[in-house]
């Protein structure tokens with residue numbers, strides 16, 4: 001159980017900073033916890049539980065005015081600290097009521113152009129967002145730009161999405177992507193498994209290595225070192241690494257952030273390549289969707305598609321074992337469904353058809369659309 005807790009007691013990326021605009025709220029989920037992000041009076045990003053303290057209506061159904069979120073139902077208003085600042089139409093002194101009406105907040109971090117939150121114990125969280133293997137030793141200004149930060153939500157459990165990202169040999173399905181990857185016509189070299197790290201190495205036709213690394217600690221992260229290289233002359237030499245982060249949205253959905261890191265020269269070519277690589281990654285994510293749906297349905301029926309038949313699969317099978325513990329461990333918050341009590345019907349009154357007040361129907365569905373790539377910070 002100790003290990004299971006570490007999955008939750010860490011920071012997870014949940015949105016791109018550039019997508020969070022003032023005057024709007026953004027419903028998100030992490031481990032099934034419904035939360036909203038919005039910008040407060042100082043335009044800082046804040047995170048509250050997406051549930052009004054009055055009657056539990058999702059705050060994301062309301063609106064954000066002057067950095068405060070107002071519930072759509074009775075208009076109670078909350079600031080970025082979750083404090084209730086206004087109860088419309090209450091002529092009494094509402095101070096005591098408002099003091100009891102705070103909405104829980106979640107701590108956030110901003111790093112690498114992403115908003116990170118935790119639903120675990122922030123005191124136990126390691127600075128996992130600082131430990132990204134391919135980013136930690138880089139000069140941020142020189143080596144990466146959030147212009148090339150792509151996110152995509154998948155209709156599948158976190159373990160399915162993260163293992164797919166780690167399983168490099170499935171590049172076979174990616175019609176465009178594989179042409180960008182010299183190693184896709186190369187060969188498998190070796191697998192190296194340690195306690196908290198699994199690494200598979202491939203070699204391309206030029207003898208260059210691609211290291212696909214999955215680390216369990218301090219957070220689960222996937223790194224592709226030497227993913228692609230474009231070398232035409234001494235002066236045109238571009239290398240691309242890829243860092244992938246994942247977050248469990250709920251039991252059936254997950255979010256992946258792909259973070260290409262460009263190095264080399266000339267600089268203008270790096271800038272030209274960024275949107276192209278973004279497009280290719282997004283296109284590739286979409287190609288995975290049907291596979292994910294299939295794997296999710298197998299999983300829903302209690303089946304398993306994890307077969308250790310090839311050395312190509314050895315390391316991600318190892319990672320699968322890490323994730324198994326996390327899989328059905330009760331770490332997910334069940335989204336509550338609010339159904340009003342039924343009133344007893346009088347025999348003399350003809351029965352009316354019951355309106356369905358199920359909260360889930362009145363809510364806007366969580367978008368499954370991918371976040372559009374945009375400009376850098």
Ligand code: FES
Pocket residue numbers: 052053054055056057071072073074075076
């Ligand atoms: S339910 Fe939110 S103000 Fe009443």
Ligand SMILES: [Fe+2]
Pocket residue numbers: 164165170174284285288
């Ligand atoms: Fe894929």
